[in-house]
Amino acid sequence: METPFVDWLLERIPADARLEVPPGDDACVLRPPALRRTVVTVDMLTEGVDFILGPDCSSRQVGHKALGVNLSDLAAMGARPEAALVAVCLPRHNGSAIAHGLWEGIETLAAAEGITLAGGDTNAWDGGLVMSITAIGSVPPGKAWRRDGALPGDLLVATGSFGGSLLGRHLAVEPRCRAALEIAERFAVHAAIDVSDGLSLDLARMMRASGTCGVVRLASVPIHPDAVRMSRQPGDTRSPLEHALGDGEDFELLLALAPADAIQLVATGEELTGIQLSIIGEVRAGQGLVAEAPDGTQRPLPPQGFLHDFEA
Numbered sequence: 001m002e003t004p005f006v007d008w009l010l011e012r013i014p015a016d017a018r019l020e021v022p023p024g025d026d027a028c029v030l031r032p033p034a035l036r037r038t039v040v041t042v043d044m045l046t047e048g049v050d051f052i053l054g055p056d057c058s059s060r061q062v063g064h065k066a067l068g069v070n071l072s073d074l075a076a077m078g079a080r081p082e083a084a085l086v087a088v089c090l091p092r093h094n095g096s097a098i099a100h101g102l103w104e105g106i107e108t109l110a111a112a113e114g115i116t117l118a119g120g121d122t123n124a125w126d127g128g129l130v131m132s133i134t135a136i137g138s139v140p141p142g143k144a145w146r147r148d149g150a151l152p153g154d155l156l157v158a159t160g161s162f163g164g165s166l167l168g169r170h171l172a173v174e175p176r177c178r179a180a181l182e183i184a185e186r187f188a189v190h191a192a193i194d195v196s197d198g199l200s201l202d203l204a205r206m207m208r209a210s211g212t213c214g215v216v217r218l219a220s221v222p223i224h225p226d227a228v229r230m231s232r233q234p235g236d237t238r239s240p241l242e243h244a245l246g247d248g249e250d251f252e253l254l255l256a257l258a259p260a261d262a263i264q265l266v267a268t269g270e271e272l273t274g275i276q277l278s279i280i281g282e283v284r285a286g287q288g289l290v291a292e293a294p295d296g297t298q299r300p301l302p303p304q305g306f307l308h309d310f311e312a
C-alpha cells in the first residue's frame with residue numbers, strides 16, 4: 001500500500017525554504033545556497049548485514065542510523081546538511097509498521113540536524129528491509145575537507161571516544177555535523193575522515209590518500225566505556241584498546257591539522273563543540289600506520305576494522 005503511506009508522509013514533511021518544488025512532484029527542486037558547493041553522499045543499509053530487526057533493533061533505530069551515517073559523511077567533509085532523499089524497499093510482512101518506524105527515526109534526526117527531506121521512493125518485496133539515503137550538503141568553494149591533505153608534521157585529532165559500539169552506539173549514531181561546522185569555521189583542517197569501519201582502518205585510509213604515515217600514540221587513544229565493557233564479556237579476548245582501534249561504527253571524526261592549530265583546537269574545542277577532543281598521534285613522511293607505546297617504542301600497526309566482502 002504505497003500511496004496511503006506516501007500521502008501520509010507528504011503531509012508530515014515540514015515546508016522548507018530550500019525546496020522550490022517540495023516532495024510530491026516527479027522530482028523536487030532545490031534552491032542551492034548562493035556561493036556554496038554541493039556535497040552529495042549515499043549510503044545503503046541492508047537487513048542481515050547492517051542490522052537485524054527485532055527486540056534490540058527497531059525500525060525507528062534503523063531510520064535514525066540510515067540518516068545518521070550519511071550525516072556523518074557530510075560532517076567528515078566539513079559540509080552543512082541541506083537535504084536528504086530516502087529510498088526504501090520494505091518487507092511485505094509488517095511493512096507498514098516498519099515504514100512508520102523508519103519515518104519517525106529519520107524525521108526526528110532530520111529536524112535535530114536541520115536537514116530537509118526532499119523526496120524518496122518506497123517499494124516492497126519478499127526480502128528483508130533495504131534502505132538507501134542520499135544526503136546533500138554544502139560547503140564554501142574549495143573548503144570541503146578531504147582525506148588527501150594531511151601533511152608530515154600534522155597532529156591527529158579525534159572527536160569523542162572509541163570501541164564497543166555494538167553495545168548500542170552503532171544504532172544511536174550521533175553525527176558530528178555541528179562540531180564539524182564549528183571547527184571548519186575556525187581552523188584550517190588539512191584532512192578529515194569519519195570513523196565508520198574502525199579507527200585504525202579509517203586512519204589508514206586517510207594516510208594512504210595523503211601519501212603519509214600515521215603514528216598512533218596508544219596511550220592517547222580515547223577508549224569508550226563500552227570498549228571496556230565489551231572486553232570483559234565472556235569469551236572476548238581483545239583489550240579495550242584493541243576494541244577502540246578496530247571495532248568501528250563510532251562515527252567520530254579524525255582530523256589532521258598543523259600542530260599549533262591542533263593544540264588550540266583541543267584546548268578550546270570541547271567548549272566550542274560540546275564534544276571531547278584528543279590528540280591521538282601525528283603524521284609523518286612514509287606510509288601505513290605505526291603504534292607508539294607509552295615508553296616511546298614503535299611498531300607497525302596493522303589496520304583493523306570492518307570490510308564488506310564480495311566475490312570477484
Ligand SMILES: [Mg+2]
Pocket residue numbers: 072073076193194195196
Ligand atoms: Mg565516511
